[in-house]
Amino acid sequence: MENENVSKIKEAILRNNEVFDALAELYKVFGDGTRVRILCALTQSEMNVSEISEFLDITQSAVSHQLRVLKTSSLVKSRRSGKTMIYSLADEHVRAIIDCGMEHIVE
Amino acid sequence: MENENVSKIKEAILRNNEVFDALAELYKVFGDGTRVRILCALTQSEMNVSEISEFLDITQSAVSHQLRVLKTSSLVKSRRSGKTMIYSLADEHVRAIIDCGMEHIVE
């Protein structure tokens, strides 16, 4: 019965660790200037890759690479329109997380 | 007068970039499993270095290094009590940011 408790505790820790890792992974995505700029740009309106690239003055390649990261993390979504790909925020959580961080910065 | 506008725009971008960088720097700190674990541990109660080290099963040195990062970012504060240093969350923003990320994870 002690063993049972011990294993329960270990499971709990394991579960927590998974949550912690997920949290860290999420924040890691926000932890890059280029990606934060892209996300903030998309906060204002959806944009295609060229527009993001020009607006933020970042290489098209760099933008594409980072959009891939953002999409993999489910922070942005995309749809095709002819030759261009239009990107937008995946949901309101993204805005919420940005705002949350902003509040800490302005102190 | 056009020049004036241009420089205003440039200033605006510059200001924004600084904000973006600050945001990214903040999230970068949250973007590590060890640091998230430490912060979450301190969410429950203040702890000294040894306690954190044992609780999370992380080397004392690694904990100290990360506590330094967390303190530099004003996410934790510390006070001395005899031979030990007691660490706690710097303010409620930390809790808010963690909760904000959690909400996105649980989807």
Add this chain to the structure above:
DNA sequence: AATTTATATGAATATTTGTTCATACATTCA
């Protein structure tokens, strides 16, 4: 079909970053 425009991607490189190990610093206690 060939060309042009928009985007994605792989490889290479440089930089950043986290941990470990050894050791220094600080405080208490004998």
Add this chain to the structure above:
DNA sequence: TGAATGTATGAACAAATATTCATATAAATT
């Protein structure tokens, strides 16, 4: 004062990551 305990820190190494460059893929237009 010397020993013991708790914490901090520097150097070194390994791993992760962002950008660039070249090129591939995809859609539209002629």
